[in-house]
Amino acid sequence: MSNNILLDSMTKRIAVCITGASGAAYAYRFLEEIHNSGIAETHLVVTKPGAMVIKQELGIASKDVEKIADFSYDERNFMSPIASGSFRLDGCLVSPCSMKTLSGIAHGYEENLVIRAASIALKEGWKLVLMPRETPFGIIQIKNMLAAAEAGAIVMPPLPQFYFRPKDINEIIDMTVGKMLSIFGIKSELSKEWGVEMREETEYAKHD
Template sequence: MRLVVAMTGATGAALGIRLLEALGQLGIETHLILSDWARATIKMETDTSVEAVRALATHTYSARDLAAGISSGSFRTDGMVVCPCSMKTLAAIRIGFSDNLITRAADVTLKERRKLVLVAREAPLSEIHLENMHYLARAGAVIFPPMVAYYARPTSVDEVTNYVVGRVIDQLGIEHNLINRWKEDQTPVRVNGHRHLAEADDWLVNNHR
């Protein structure tokens, strides 16, 4: 399997790094594009060097390299993830403004009817942001804000990061075991005290009619 992964300057560099690590562990061929501001954000938010991030990918590109293979629809891939995705990049993708390799590769992904996942990092969202997301969702993109799954009861930032990355990988149809899934492993869940899943279901039915 071959995927394009792009990182922009939005906060959340750890998400992109963990995604690359996970895809590498799963044996996925990755084509990484780093924007200039992604490099800066990696330095500001993490202890991982830009060189180490590049080493996680199978192939790496400058965002200025519009002659790269992944800028053409004839270069076959199985999809693309922009993680994290800034609102500037999201807006450019929405209008087909392919002024760099990230937005061009995303444009190609959409026109070739491949899976495009945008891990949109911004809060709160303006009407402009929401309209851009709505338009792209109708065009076939998956808009994936990196929300905290409180039901998973995370105890660290790493657990939150792993969960988000696991769910992003789900969107690509790739099997993995990065996360504990709701009720699949029958892990006990705390509802009104310590209860097992079946008991929690009974409690919800009896108390929320």
């Protein structure tokens, strides 16, 4: 892919935001898949707590994650393109999404570039996918997820599809990443479809 910020009309443009909830691996694999396929241009923001969790969970620095994004911005950089709705995106992913960031998105409190980019996606009617991670969810967090969903966000906690019988943690992550990619309209080998995968176990009649 060219490193030109002015896209041809076929390429997707996606903001990828990593916050300080557990589950940095999901965003990392999402970026990796897009980086390998070159099907979309990615604009990355990692919050400060996000960088700490990346270090803790993946054992790498956020700089290493930046390497597989096309563009990356500091969470305070309101001069960046994705801080304005005039810079058209095909969607925004917040993965993982902390309860703090979820709250900011649900209430329109645009205190950093992640929440600003997510708010823009909502107001512009672009796809916004949130991957909130906490357990258990309290009532405040459930209400915040409802508010975000009512405003148009797709709320997608990282919950495994055990019916595909994942063999290990990498397969669990990849299945969820496949789902994330398909929500953004990106075809990937990671996306699994019931009735296509595990076909022998799917009961349906084929009509000629």
